[in-house]
Amino acid sequence: MNKAFKPYPFTAKQYKARVPELKQGVDAKRHAVTIVGGGPVGLAVALGLANHGVRSVLIEADDSVCYGSRAICISRRSLEIIERLGAVEGFLKTGLPWTGGRSFYRDTEVLHFTMPQDENQKLPPMVNLAQYHIEQFLLDAAEKRADLIDIRWQTRVKSIDARDDGATLQLTTADGDYALDTDWVVACDGGRSTIREALGLQLQGTSYEGRYVIVDIELDSERPTERLAYFDPSSNRGSTVLVHKQPDNVWRIDYQLRDGEDAEQAVKPENVMPRVQSLLDMMGEKGEWAPIWITIYKANALTLERYRHNRVMFAGDAAHLVPIFGVRGANSGIDDADNIAWKLAFVVKGLASPALLDSYSDERVAATHENLSYGTKSTEFMAPPSFAFDLMRRAVLSLAVKHPAVRSLINPRQTSAITYAQSPLNVADGDAFAAGPVPGAVLSEYPVTIAEGGQAREAHLTDLVSPRFTALCFSDEGDVPAGFNGLAETMRERGVPFRIVPLSARLHPETNGVHAWDHTGRLFERYDAKPGTVYLVRPDGHVLGRWHNARAAEVEAAITRALS
Template sequence: MNKSFKPYPFSAKKYAARIPELQQGVDETRHAVTIVGGGPVGLAVALGLANHGVRSVLIEADDSVCHGSRAICISRRSLEIIERLGALDGFLKTGLPWTGGRSFYRDTEVLHFTMPQDENQKLPPMVNLAQYHIEQYLLDAAQKRADLIDIRWQTRVKSIDSRDDGATLQLTTPDGDYALDTGWVVACDGGRSTIREALGLQLQGTSYEGRYVIVDIELDSERPTERLAYFDPSSNPGSTVLVHKQPDNVWRIDYQLRDGEDADEAVKPENVMPRVQSLLDMMGETGAWSPIWITIYKANALTLERYRHSRVMFAGDAAHLVPIFGVRGANSGIDDADNIAWKLAFVVKGLASDTLLDSYSDERVAATHENLSYGTKSTEFMAPPSFAFELMRTAVLSLAAKHPQVRSLINPRQTSAITYTNSPLNVPDRDAFASGPAPGSVLAECPVTIVEGGHGREAHLTDLAGACFTALCFTEDGNAPATFAVLANALRAGGVQLKTVPLCARLNPQTPGVHAWDHTGRIFERYDAYPGTVYLLRPDGHVLGRWRDAQPRDLEAAITRALSASI
């Protein structure tokens, strides 16, 4: 249920359906991968596969990117992934960065939180960017990879025949229907997934009674970008209101409906506009404003039990529905895409057993349960599910103004990078490490200087990882053992890329080749590393294993084990 009132400052281009050459209503090509759903998750999967040279067909029922703000908060971890997908520039140019927010109880500020941000970081902890921008920038990147990404607009799935060796999709377009044969299907077709329904699968979990009206308005304001939460405000007594500033003078307002309010009546402009005006009056915003888009939202904490079903994989809202509080929806979907893309690419290219895809399900189901645990706590605080919860919340909010020790209970627990602690791919530590990212973690960011030919340029650790396995080799002078180069060449001959990056504690301009210098003097300490230490990264940037005195056989065994069926 949504209403559009005026064009957004951003205008979506319309796209026509594309019909391939058919033979008796059948696409003659058997495609390696077909992605159903052209939202942020589907586009991210396609771009991730393209980074590994794997072609995909992307099917989208609509004729353009979406309307309405929808997902608006993109986390630092998602930005790191998006940079590897080649779409970061638009996100940083248009998005509004923010580092924290404030919560109010009635007219009193009870919380001012700040997300982790220090001199080690390359990217902001969060940027606000409406989903239509998110989709457009990913689409722009995908169109540059047209040799590997075949986007088919205005194409819907009517049915799917899933088999042990692939699947056949029956598709419908304005110009006719046809069948498409594919080796693998990645279902990214949202909360009302056609693929999930066709396979008879159901999401499990909790649906909450609390409902929120979501309103996009256009308002010119100099107010800074931050997350604002109002509990029991004078503009909407007894409810909760969230406010986010977006690019192009668009503001996103979410306000809770009171018990007994009719949803159809609640989204009528004549009922929405007085509440928005009352909120803006309370905030002290006196500028002219106009509504753009209205919809209604109900929080769900739901997931499939498994994300792999033979040759069909599920990602994003098709796999799980996470409450919006804590901004884990789109961000968890982008994480899904990052995880599945490299694994599916290795399987399609014949470099890994398809059991590698079971680890996608293992890791991302565990991540969803972690996200749901935080999302559920935030949802229950935003919209108490019972009288007892409401009493508890009122007590916390009443005490928080004068008692800082209780303010953590109000903290919205914004999303953070997931650690795959129990991943079957992890190589257990055989050496003791006092610090540094453990197997399953993402890199702890830090500035470095990349040195080549005696010249250096500023960079960060995350710049060193690529769409391949990467070995960060801690050295004294930037010279990694020659045996690692021998291993990299041997793996390359078998189709597996291993990038070795020497990290040196002291600058030696005479060191040949490319290496990274720890010019801040912080990396060795943060990673509890000494010359000889190696951190081995997966293609998605998570640590696969680490060793104090690594030998080529350690790295080879870790990679071979991950790609084989013996995990």
């Protein structure tokens, strides 16, 4: 075995800093939106804004996409968002899809779980993909939008002067310092956020004492892609070990340090290598392997109380730190980006009141608390914070060997789409619905046939989500409720992006505009829809309101109220 560290099977292109035209040390142009941080969240915000035609400047301190083992699992919901950003092709081509995993207690399998996956789904429940690939694919998409996304590499924020009318950022580069004036700032600068610190804000919550060593190795193996968890394995008694297969023959191994172990000593190669070898022997992996990356991780369950501070918004790790168990970190950040992008775009374009941005904080803070709730439970099981938790875990694992009913307690519930049940934007159901996504939920996926311009193609319901409000109008003949064509004209006059899509039980290719056909015969029943039912969908795919016998005035009022 070669014990020398090997480079990742990925070479990042390095980028040079760009200093704009200056007037007395100040960027000559005042910018509408400045994004601080060029990781997955910052790039997703920039791409989301670009989809609405809004320009942004993206500030990134590094000179390339990241190195090292960070986010590795991208959820179905994130893939749906990334598809709308124009970057999903690389994720699906390179990423390794998986649907479940196995947990072992000592030498016995005690859990085999499967995430929801059926014939209605377009995308896999999860793909494994290292963060350097995630960033590169998003960056590739951003470079295609260079007319709307100005990326400034090797540029650091020294300070920020945040005011009621915007902010001034003091920036430093290898070629000199300058100031940049901007109307809005989106801070996506990570767990050690410079912007958060400069504003004197602190994350609140719990930091756990348990620590994990994270090791990336290169290993050629035919083992299938699934999440593997080992509790008290023979290779590392008293520890918990997680294993994920990644593209390019890279394997991610996370193992818990025992109480009293010195973290500085624990990450030294001479201490890591024997543990990894022992694990691989236990798994029956006989191939040659080499280490690529070693670091240490400590679980945090922390969040800001609010994500909007006047003209500064926080997203991703700058806003919250979520335990890795259940893969909610990067995925929650991508959800942040999807939420803030359309709202900020509408505000910048004068289509909505700045108060719309308060709903970003309301919705995403609530989502973080939901993620933290599940993440905390998983963390306390994976790395027990006290003797009592450890005793409980051992009891559950022991019982699970012979009692299947106990096994669900072992599974760290994987991330899933969040429902904004208490969103101030929601229109409460006035009609009784027996099924279908409630206001605040994302669309439930189903296959449809989409006809447009005389051409028909098989697609899925989420393909109808776009950078606009969408009224899905269920009908028999591909028509729309009375008054809705007038509503569309009113929205056009107001400049509000809006589209009506008839959804019918049979195909009507002669229908003007876009028309969808429920060719499986499942959609009407699953949405408790009948002719005249309308689901109003936000630009991020969440349901704003639904009506069995919709009137144009109700839909117009819902949009107006959301943007007020």
